[in-house]
Amino acid sequence: MKSIKENFQKAHIVIIGSGIIGKFNALELSELGFCVTIIDPAQDKNSSNAALGLLMGNMYQKRRGRSWTLRKQSIELWPKWINFLREFNDELNIEKPLIQLTTNEEKFQKLKQFINEINDPDLKILEENSIFIKNITKAFETKKIKGMISFKDGRINAKSLLETLDKYLKHKKINFLEEEIIKIKKSNNQWISETTNNAEIKSDIVILCNSLKAVDLIDSISQIKLKPVLGQAMEIGVNDAEVNLLSLPKQFNINGKNIIPISKNKLIIGSTDEYSTNPEDKIFEKLTNFLDKKPNWLMKGQILKKWLGIRSRPDGESSPIMKNLDDGLFICSGFYKNGILLAPACSRWIAKEVEKYFS
Ligand SMILES: Cc1cc2nc3c(=O)[nH]c(=O)nc-3n(C[C@H](O)[C@H](O)[C@H](O)COP(=O)(O)OP(=O)(O)OC[C@H]3O[C@@H](n4cnc5c(N)ncnc54)[C@H](O)[C@@H]3O)c2cc1C
Structure with missing residues (x-):
């Protein structure tokens, strides 16, 4: 029987969308040994590039519930990731207070x-x-x-963070396709992501990190609504x-x-x-x-x-949406606020779900 680690190395994960959420998921999954492909036709024009990068975690006044749990996790995880990413940009920093x-x-x-x-x-x-x-x-x-x-709260320069993540992803030789995915389907236990040029990318897992457009790919299997x-x-x-x-x-x-x-x-x-x-x-x-x-x-x-x-x-449920929609299909969307802050908590959730899937 193959070890879990061997399964990880062989498994191919497609991440659709390369904003902060897609990139952070790619970082964590690639550190776990998975083979990751990110697909995005316009990664420089997304909302992550517009963000001011304020990390309003500890000052959040509702100290219970899912929103607080995610913030708390992120506050704890950020120092570890900053330390890790400093190898690729020694100026990366959270400016406090x-x-x-x-x-x-x-x-x-x-x-x-x-x-x-x-x-x-x-x-x-x-x-x-x-x-x-x-x-x-x-x-x-x-x-x-x-x-x-x-x-404990502060600001990270969002553009500099995205550039640093790009350096890391390049260093790890993560596949990047500048394409738009127009359809996903399952066939013989594999996911197939279809591009506008009719290319088909096969993977064991698909993670939808394409914000608003995620619903276009899943409208037949989910009731999720996004505004x-x-x-x-x-x-x-x-x-x-x-x-x-x-x-x-x-x-x-x-x-x-x-x-x-x-x-x-x-x-x-x-x-x-x-x-x-x-x-x-x-x-x-x-x-x-x-x-x-x-x-x-x-x-x-x-x-x-x-x-x-x-x-x-x-629309009709709380932000963000982090769900397992089908065998090997996940969605991380609906980050209308605090996507920069919450990216480490989201990638931790995805890592746990993906590990569970292969164990
Ligand atoms: C002005 C402004 C200020 C902000 N300030 C802060 C702040 O201070 N702190 C904070 O934490 N958050 C802030 N935010 C919020 C933060 O920017 C978002 O929460 C975060 O960027 C969401 O990231 P994302 O990866 O989900 O989406 P996005 O960054 O929008 O990325 C989605 C990606 O999916 C791609 N895509 C779409 N469809 C497809 C497809 N079919 N195939 C392939 N790829 C596809 C798009 O091209 C895009 O690159 C701010 C936002 C704005 C606009």
Whole structure:
């Protein structure tokens, strides 16, 4: 009888979709010894490339249920993966801490209650005299901003992470096909993935990591529904005589908007959740109206770059969708938020399922 390890080496796994979820699954499965092929016609244009990379794990206020379990797993797994991936990019890093702010007194009281109840040394209320609050108050010209700091959460540069994963996948000689899969079917205990050019790729396992488009491939075997969610972000240039953005924390969130100062006079702001696929013209207003009154420097800010990503949100069930749909067929989709954060928890789940399948 063959050992499980031998089965792993012989087994061929096709991953459809090469966003963060597909790439991370490929990483973990390839480390387990599987032969992996990733298929994607447009990996540079996906929502993973649009992500700001904030890892909001430990500051999540609902400390029970599936969503918390996945976050907790990811928080634990990230340091191990960063360490591992540093061989391919020694600058890969999670920039900490992460600050969450609000001008809404009711929301602040809830934050306070959460911090008091949780009693976690890595989460603290930011006092009025903290240097962070002082600098934010000065820059945004309002005294109403309050919030918390999480020393365990932070930000990873999503583009740099994707590039590092690509280096790893290349180094491991993982097969990559720049094709679109239009159909999957099962024949003689094997899965066949058909491309637009009628090529057929055989595998023991197929993992659908192609976000919204996953449903097109499984509509006959599953009731899964996914809705598109648009997320937008922009880089803004400001007059540096009025403000020094480097006096601000490296990443923070005010009233739901994520803000990342990248130089003295440039910052990134994202993202909104819009249930359409067409970006609106008024993106500047949409992303900068998070205070009663905008500071002058922000009002006069210029959009230097803007970008968007379309994610998938499960309709009728909770996000994300990680399921075994059939013998050897899995889906990892519906990551409309936090796909970067949750990628390690997702790949751990897939690894366990695939190991179970072969044991
Ligand atoms: C502006 C913005 C900011 C964000 N900020 C954050 C953040 O700070 N932190 C965070 O954790 N998350 C963030 N997100 C969310 C995060 O980007 C998503 O959760 C994540 O990228 C989802 O990854 P994915 O691999 O599932 O999908 P995608 O990255 O969309 O990848 C799916 C891939 O499937 C491919 N594909 C589709 N159909 C087929 C087919 N038939 N055959 C082959 N391939 C196919 C596509 O080409 C695509 O490359 C943000 C998103 C946006 C838009």
